Amino acid sequence: MLSSEHLPEDVFGAPVIHPELAIQAYTIGLFPMADDRDDKNVHWVDPIERGILPLNEFYVPKRLKRTVLNPPYEVRANTAVEAVIRYCAASSVGREDTWINEPIIEMYMNLFEMGHLHTVECWQGDRLVGGLYGVAIEGAFFGESMFSLERDASKIALVSLVARLRIGGFQLLDCQFMNRHLEQFGATSLHRVAFRKLLDKATQVTAAFPEVVSERELRQFLQSSSQTSKTGCSMALSAGDEANIQPWNTGVGAASFGNS
Structure with missing residues (x-):
């Protein structure tokens, strides 16, 4: 695992993650995490098992599908980028520490300016009231984190994300770590060797x-997802329980893409 020892430092001693370095790291299967929100160090993680959500096998439960078709919220994209990231980085009851520190937030904002974060x-x-974000590099989308302050908010955002990725021609949705929340949408895990082959393609x-x-595109997407069986469908960013802040990355106490 690479660490911040390999990164340049700014005047305050915190690592500076240059966006070009970040893109290179993501392209070979690495992603950044901190031990907690106040930690100045950044680690590049390369898990042996990698969670993914097969885009053509995404499963939307019936109740959620009805909610998406008659949403209680307006769904937007790329209008409050820093707010979404900081909600995901915030602590919550039962989850005092998160993996998103200031150097990582700065990296994300730079990637957004370059068109690589959404x-x-x-x-x-x-x-x-809810949302998610991730890094886009060519046909790969790396789900980073999600949060929800109201019922179903992050789940609705997830469905909208997958619809956008399908429409936009993406081939891979990386969720980093598997968890039980992801499974309801059809998530699965791969050995990192197999993941890297998919990532390379x-x-x-x-x-x-x-x-x-x-609305027409969304309905077509939901119709196609209703024909997908839960069996073998595993790698999704789940929105989990409402009124919680959630990350795609789990296991470090932060809001991760699939632990919402």
Whole structure:
């Protein structure tokens, strides 16, 4: 595992993650994490088992499908990027520490400016009530973290994300770590050797993240997902229980993409 010892430092002693380095790391299967929100160090993680969500096998439970078709929230993309990230980085009851520190947040914002980071957000009026974000490199999307302040908010964001990835021509949705929440959407895990093969193929494909999805496109996506069996469908970013902050990355006490 690479560590911040290999990274340059800013004047305050915290590692600076240059976006070009981050893109290179993601492309070979690494992703950054900190031990906690206040830690100045950054570690590059390469787990033996990698969670993924097969985009063509994404499963939407019936109740959630009805909610998505008549959503209690407005779904937007890329309108409150830093707010989404900081909600995911915040502590909550039962989860005092998270893996997202300031150097990682700065890296994410730089990637957004370069067009490599996207958010999907749920709004209740002018209040942000849930969302998720991830890194996009060619046809691969790396789910990073999600949060939910109201019922089903992060789940709705997840469904909208997968619809956008399908429409945009993405080939791979990385969820980093598997957990029980992911399984309800059809998540699965792979050995990192197999994951890297999929990643290599996905990064050879040109894809574009659509900021807007029409109602017709969403209905077509939901219809196709209803024909997907839960069996063998495993790698999703689950939104978990409502009113919690959730990460795609689990196991470090932070909100991760599949532990919402």
